[in-house]
Amino acid sequence: DAGVIQSPRHEVTEMGQEVTLRCKPISGHDYLFWYRQTMMRGLELLIYFNNNVPIDDSGMPEDRFSAKMPNASFSTLKIQPSEPRDSAVYFCASSSQGERLGGYTFGSGTRLTVV
Amino acid sequence: KQEVTQIPAALSVPEGENLVLNCSFTDSAIYNLQWFRQDPGKGLTSLLLIQSSQREQTSGRLNASLDKSSGRSTLYIAASQPGDSATYLCAVRNSGNTPLVFGKGTRLSVIA
Numbered sequence: 001d002a003g004v005i006q007s008p009r010h011e012v013t014e015m016g017q018e019v020t021l022r023c024k025p026i027s028g029h030d031y032l033f034w035y036r037q038t039m040m041r042g043l044e045l046l047i048y049f050n051n052n053v054p055i056d057d058s059g060m061p062e063d064r065f066s067a068k069m070p071n072a073s074f075s076t077l078k079i080q081p082s083e084p085r086d087s088a089v090y091f092c093a094s095s096s097q098g099e100r101l102g103g104y105t106f107g108s109g110t111r112l113t114v115v
Numbered sequence: 116k117q118e119v120t121q122i123p124a125a126l127s128v129p130e131g132e133n134l135v136l137n138c139s140f141t142d143s144a145i146y147n148l149q150w151f152r153q154d155p156g157k158g159l160t161s162l163l164l165i166q167s168s169q170r171e172q173t174s175g176r177l178n179a180s181l182d183k184s185s186g187r188s189t190l191y192i193a194a195s196q197p198g199d200s201a202t203y204l205c206a207v208r209n210s211g212n213t214p215l216v217f218g219k220g221t222r223l224s225v226i227a
Contacts (some may be wrong), residue, residue, distance in 0.1 A: 042219040
């Protein structure tokens, strides 16, 4: 398996623009997580899915953020409109109850810069 | 609410030293604990995963221990090398259905 795949690797956008981050989890994993990493706050959970269903989105900062998982092999995180304070590295991770008893595999992340 | 703390925040050691990184968590009823490595500008690589029923896990020069009752884990790195320089993150999962909660990491520098 190629691991968790995220795109794009880097994104630079202007304030007010819509940004869409993409994630392909490991095949067979039934959990998918979106995290955001900043120097000040470390890694923060934004939202996670189980079997494509959102379970907890309490970490989503505000209504400008939304996430979807239309099928088991694809998820998106959208920010609309984007603001400079959204600049961070966004990570996607997946895991499975059955494989390695819940160990996570992370993607390489998307570095977002909003100017 | 689970909170994870890692001490120290940064550590610099000469090559060849054995070292210990510390992790503590407030809720001892965990499902598992995972140590990750993160190189600058890169993603997270899983190093060791310890289930709640286990006391330690080893991989090469790395050994992670878990003391659930005291809410502590340590990552021991033997004979450190400059290539070990990275940020090490500890994370715990309270149940099989809940996400990992991360500490802020320890930034390690091994000086040749």
